[in-house]
Amino acid sequence: MWEYTDKVKDHFLNPRNVGKIDDADGVGEVGSLACGDALRLYFKVDKDGKIIDAKFQTFGCASAIASSSALTEMLKGMNLEEAQKISNEDIAQFLGGLPKEKMHCSVMGRDALEKAIDYYRGESEKKQEGNIVCECFGVTDLEIERTVRENNLRTIEDVTDYVKAGGGCGQCHDQIQEIIDSVTGKETPKRKEKVGMTNLQKIKLIEETLEREIRPALKQDGGDIELIDVDGNQVLVKLRGTCAKCAASQVTLKHYVENKLQEFVAPELVVEEVQ
């Protein structure tokens, strides 16, 4: 069982400021159902730029709810310049600390706040997004770099605790290490290139991987996948059955198939769907 402080328990069991603000000036949403937690933050600002009300809606564990509640309490009465300076550490401290594995809940609070402020200032569009490093949780290099810097993180495990990156399949661990090293000013030795495969060997390995790793999962959902062609590093596939119809599955599926093929065959493969 997690060891939560009394303050975390209090903000979880009696969360402050739950709900929506219909005419909010700032709205920021982070997380998703798939990831297991999500926060939607609302605030209202008076004419002097002071936050007069803040509310939240959260799907997630006790510390996610407590962090959201804490954040709204902190925000009320602040002006935007002060609000902008709130760090994830401040949220955790307000609660008397969070278990290390739950620090990502405080980071979620900070991210939602940042988005809400951008929204208020009409800057949502021009933010630099970075490149996705962790596919499982959709975390970018910029987010990782920033959190490593701000919280003095040193290991991949730290990064997972704070932003979840690396907590799924683990394929991005090398990349995360590189980011940590670049922040801390260390060099990583370049990874060794894989020994080359002939085209025929590659196709055979792709076929085997589809059969062993991918088809069984699709068949459970009444779908199937067919290998159409391999063109260099491009793998052309066709989807059948329910998978072909489910629009939302496309992204998941492409990632899933691609990840598996990259894991078992070669890291540079890309998957394309043909109709």
Next chain:
Amino acid sequence: MMHIVYMDNNATTKVDPQVVEEMIPYFMESYGNPSSMHILGGQAGIKLKEARVNVAGLIGAQPEEIIFTSCGTESDNTAIWAALKSNPGKKHIVTTRVEHPAIKNLAEYLAKNGYRVTFVPVDRKGRLDMDFFYESLTDDTAVVSVMWANNESGVIFPIEEIAPVLRDRGIVFHSDAVQAVGKLPVNVEKVEVDMLSLSGHKLHAPKGVGALYVRKRTKFSPFLMGGHQEKGRRGGTENVASIIGLGKAAQLALERHEEVNTRVRALRDRLEKELLERIPNSMVNGDQEMRLPNTTSIAFEYVEGEAILLMMNELGICASSGSACTSGSLEPSHVLRAMGVPFTAAHGSIRFSLSTYNTDQEVEFIIKKLPPVISRLREMSPFWADREGLANAVCSVQ
């Protein structure tokens, strides 16, 4: 003090008072080492023998086919390594996608260290894909390990159907029956597995004691090498008191099978039915027919499991969850994911596992107290109001 409603018996059980009573003399009175040639050793030795008879009796085995271990995990590891070591030429292992980590993590380790491992998938109801299973068997298959019943969904696998096929093909068959023993009649005379694991703390004996059944004439080599204990099959001075406790628990379990299958089953069924009726957007994970009589895993959509557990905890209700936040990992349980339970439901899945200690009043209490907890968390969730738009947005492929 608040009354605790304990419905987490698949995690561990209360030690039965009769078990404790049986154990006590072996701490401070008859505390000898059973190998010793004196009265205190002799007293312990006799009781150990009696425990072996009782544990064997619970599963229809011969006493000399029982090896006492330190836990279910050790039994599982011992079985797999023994099978691999006695079939050095064979490099293939077949198991399932929903095994307990005691098998799963070992199999994943072996897959990276010279073995080929097939993880047989399950369907949406948690049932094994039997065609896939049979097709995966080869002449290179050294061992098959399939759990008797799943700890999360409670789904029971067709061990009885698989056993003769493997016997004919000369493939060693191990079953992790940690969740089945004590809840179901498990009989190795009728169902010809070669090895079978069980664990004390799932059947009202203490934690830290288990047993491995090894059928006569099955090739075996020890996992813990050491002294001559357990006929050289498991080194280490026996955990005398706990083994004696396990023996007593085995005896009690045999007497209580009927009660588990009738009274406890009825409690579970009532709890499940009422919760599904009273809480919208909830459903059972797993096959409701072929299932342990004490277990139900219910998914409450759009809420997160840890939050539910902690709110239930405030009310004195103990259960467990398949959500990511409780497992210490960031992804929901591998069992629910293997079943293709969508994320909307996997994160909010709660497992209730009952025992003979549970009562009608306790079921009544949960039925009354849980629906408001779920509504409260749903009111807080940004997805609850938007659920129509989300229903199709999540694909179970993962």
